[in-house]
Amino acid sequence: MNIRLVPREEFDKQLYDSCVHYATNGNIYGYHWFLNATTDDWDVLVEDNWSSVMPLPKTKNWLGRTRLEQPRLISDLAVYSVNVLSPKRVQAFWDAIPKEYRSGNLTVEPASAPKVSNRFTVEAATGTxxxxxxxxxxxxxxxxxxxxxxxxxxxxxxxxxxxxxxxxxxxxxxxxxxxxxxxxxxxxxxxxxxxxxxxxxxxxxxxxxxxxxxxxxxxxxxxxxxxxxxxxxxxxxxxxxxxxxxxxxxxxxxxxxxxxxxxxxxxxxxx
Incomplete structure (x- = not known):
C-alpha cells in the first residue's frame, strides 16, 4: 500500500472527486468544492492510483506549527475508498500523515476512525x-x-x-x-x-x-x-x-x- 501526500494545488480534482463519489463510505462533505468553501488550506493523502483518499484540512497556530482542524460546516470527513475500508487501511492513512502535522482534531465517519490516533484527537461521528x-x-x-x-x-x-x-x-x-x-x-x-x-x-x-x-x-x-x-x-x-x-x-x-x-x-x- 503506497500512500503519498499531494498538496491541494497539485492534485487532480477529477480523480479525487471520482474517488469520493464512488467510495463505499462517500459523503457530500468530501468533494473538493465543498472543502474549498469551508477551509482555506488542505492537502490530501492518496493511495496508489487514487483508489483511496483522505483530505487533511489544516491551519497554522501562532508559532507557525501545522495542525489538523475540522472545517466549519462539515460534520464529518473520512478515509474515502473504493476498496474495502479495513482497519489496517484506515490505520495506514493516519500513520502516513506527515510529521509536520504536529497535532489537531478531526471528526470522521465511524469506519474511518483509527485504533491508534497518536498525536491527533479523532472523534467518530454519531447519529442513527x-x-x-x-x-x-x-x-x-x-x-x-x-x-x-x-x-x-x-x-x-x-x-x-x-x-x-x-x-x-x-x-x-x-x-x-x-x-x-x-x-x-x-x-x-x-x-x-x-x-x-x-x-x-x-x-x-x-x-x-x-x-x-x-x-x-x-x-x-x-x-x-x-x-x-x-x-x-x-x-x-x-x-x-x-x-x-x-x-x-x-x-x-x-x-x-x-x-x-x-x-x-x-x-x-x-x-
Missing amino acids: ALTLNRPYEQIIEDFSPGYHEGLVRAEMARLRPASSFKPERLADLWLQVNGKTAENEWRYHAMQRIMYQVLHRGWGGTQAVQDDKGEILAMVFLAYSHHRIFPLFTVETAEGKSVGALTYLWDNVLKSHAGKELKVRREEILV
Missing part, C-alpha cells in the same frame, strides 16, 4: 440512520409524542408548504434569526457558496414552510448524495418554533420521500 424505503406510517411510527404534537400545532396554525427559494433567501433568514457577528457573516457567505454549488450540479434545493399570510417560518436546504439526504442548512423563526413549523416541514419531506432508497440522520429530523 433513518431509512425511507418504507411507507410513511412505518417511518414515523416510533417518533416521540412531541413530534406529533408539533404537527397538531402546525395544523391549527394552518401552515402550508412554500415554493423553493434562491440560496440568498435562506441565508438572509438564517442571518436574521442568528444575528450578525463576524463568525455568522462568514457562515452567511459560505452557505451561499455551497448551496450554489449544489444547485449547479442539480443535487438539491430549498424546502420552506409559510403561515396563512405567506410569512416564511422555516427553511431547509437539502442536498442528495450517496443515497442520503443531507440537510445542510436549517433555520426556523421564533414564531415558527411556537407552531411546529420545522416539524411540519420535515413531515412533508418524509411523506414525499417515503418508499425511496434514501436515508437521513434521524437526529437531524427529531430536533
